[in-house]
Amino acid sequence: MQGQLDEAASAMEGEVIAGDSATRWQGALLDSRQVTGGELFFALRGAETDGHRFVERALEAGAAAAVVSQLVDCEGPIIRVRDGYEALHALTRSMRERAPQHLVGITGSAGKTTTKELLAAMLSERYRVARSPGNLNNTYGFPLALLGIDEDAEWMVAEMGMSEPGELGQVSRLGVPEVAVFTNVRPAHLEFFGSLRAVAQAKMELLEGLQPGGQVIANADDPEVMWIAGQHRGPVVTYGIESPEADVRAADIETSYPVGTRFRLLAGADGIAVEQWVELPLHGRYNVENFLAAAATALSLGVSGEEIAEAVRSVGPAPGRGQVHRLGEVTLVDDTYNANPSALVQALEAAASLPGDRHWAVLGDMLELGAAAPRFHREAGRAAVAAGFDPIYGVGELSRELVSAAAEAGASTDWWLTAEEAMAGLESPRAGDVVLVKGSRSIALGRVVRAMAQAEGETD
16 A cells, blocks of 8 residues: 555544655554665554654654654654554555455454465465465554555455454454454463353454455354354355365365375355365365365355365465474474464374374463463373373473373373473484474474474475
8 A cells, every 4th residue: 555645644634744745655564673665654652662762763764754643853754643553543444445455354263374375375366466464463463464555456365363352343344354254263362251152252343344245254163153153144155174064165185295185175155066176285184174264265256166276286384383394304393373272282183194103292381261271281281192192391381281181191291481491401303203393472482493493404
């Protein structure tokens, strides 16, 4: 997105108080370190810092202008607004009227990013597509994602997330999606929501901005998602692996190697009849589920089964989301982006399907689970043993429960409080080992992955 400073100021009910009002801007940022040239830098106040401290740095780096809510002592183009956060949303609403032509919003407890990447690849077979970068999916990130797209985009595929009630509704109303995709509702954020149904109610806020007559894509294998779909009065397309009544399904799922799955895509949604073999270069049954969410959406928007199969041939996992690394004769699965109980079980099952002489795991705390956290970690320890992992290592205070349960179930275990301690204490993998590393992001198990890769010498 781009425009003149005076146009942006008008949309935000602000005023260009310094610089040439005809100067053009393109994109927006909240972090002065990310300025490459031409962006609007929004100086927002946060709990730990104040963006006004970095206005001078942003302008020196080439920002087209700084959007401020207080006077700053520096030279360069300045737009003054009453409130920076509200101004960011006002500009987003204004620019959303210009582009993209259509928008898909994707939400769920897990799988949003992978589904987004798969769907963007599929729609690109027929349309000009923009996607939200990384995980820019909340009330701060989504506006930056939308303001950063090209205005000729026919479709935007956007993650829409939340961490508290009301947040997803705000994001949805900013994006005004034409299609709402619900991947799953899992025990995540229970510390803030209290129950699975409360999480589902928060996810349902995606419907608040859905255009009249908009379509819902729903996971038929997830009861909470189907509850959400039941609240929608418009068209619903379902997908699933287990549900025989789903509109879009996968059958004859085969694990392939080095990494991937092969299956038949079957669909009958809205009169669409599809039977197409798909080779997906992502391992694990859960990625077949993510594929189906994307495929159900793409088929409903006119993309053929053949185009879908071709589009996903080169789609790889996002960083830290089930990436499989070959370290000589060792297979390392990096699933360190985040963790919740259901996602951990899926990651265990997927890693267990990879061929190897021994499967072992480094598992970190799963956070934001509230009072049920100890129980979930004990269940995770037992699930790891049941999946065939031994030894099992825990990292983080809550993971004491995990390794205790794993030890009771017969696995050899060890535990460390921090990733740094784990890096010092972990054994070196042996030839033929499959190693899964997974935990919540703040446990920083990505450091363990990088240390292993460096020690073993990554080959691909």
